[in-house]
Amino acid sequence: xxxxxxxxxxxxxxxxxxxxxxxxxxxxxxxxxxxxxxxxxxxxxxxxxxxxxxxxxxxxxxxxxxxxxxxxxxxxxxxxxxxxxxxxxxxxxxxxxxxxxxxxxxxxxxxxxxxxxxxxxxxxxxxxxxxxxxxxxxxxxxxxxxxxxxxxxxxxxxxxxxxxxxxxxxxxxxxxx
Numbered sequence: 001x002x003x004x005x006x007x008x009x010x011x012x013x014x015x016x017x018x019x020x021x022x023x024x025x026x027x028x029x030x031x032x033x034x035x036x037x038x039x040x041x042x043x044x045x046x047x048x049x050x051x052x053x054x055x056x057x058x059x060x061x062x063x064x065x066x067x068x069x070x071x072x073x074x075x076x077x078x079x080x081x082x083x084x085x086x087x088x089x090x091x092x093x094x095x096x097x098x099x100x101x102x103x104x105x106x107x108x109x110x111x112x113x114x115x116x117x118x119x120x121x122x123x124x125x126x127x128x129x130x131x132x133x134x135x136x137x138x139x140x141x142x143x144x145x146x147x148x149x150x151x152x153x154x155x156x157x158x159x160x161x162x163x164x165x166x167x168x169x170x171x172x173x174x175x176x177x
Contacts, residue, residue: 019055034162037114042074061173077161081154085121088150094143101128102147121147
């Protein structure tokens with residue numbers, strides 16, 4: 001219904017083409033955000049599903065369980081991304097202190113994006129290995145490099161999950177819903 005005051009009739013007036021344009025734009029931005037740390041990739045894909053549902057209503061093909069699946073995938077990916085640096089440090093022979101340093105450095109690195117994404121866990125693991133585990137520079141550095149490799153593995157998983165989320169949404173809209 002057309003509103004005489006605002007001149008806009010609400011979501012009912014949005015056409016299918018506009019809804020698909022918004023959905024596709026958010027999905028593309030979300031996939032870019034899976035590799036560019038300045039964009040919240042998975043959140044944008046989840047917003048694509050919500051926007052599609054809001055704009056087209058029950059005819060959108062997006063069901064409630066799709067949101068549950070997308071939130072579960074988003075959560076798994078975020079947890080993996082947070083712990084990947086610590087796991088990498090541990091995998092490369094670091095101590096628990098190195099893993100803790102990678103976690104602390106990863107959180108601190110969030111404030112210095114995008115460089116901090118890699119430098120934070122690396123520096124944190126090395127510093128904690130040197131200061132608390134009393135390791136020599138070489139094993140501490142190996143632990144730090146392991147944390148950086150773990151971060152890269154986390155980014156790969158993040159991209160794979162982003163693609164899975166996008167495909168899930170597309171399959172739900174086109175074939176299931």
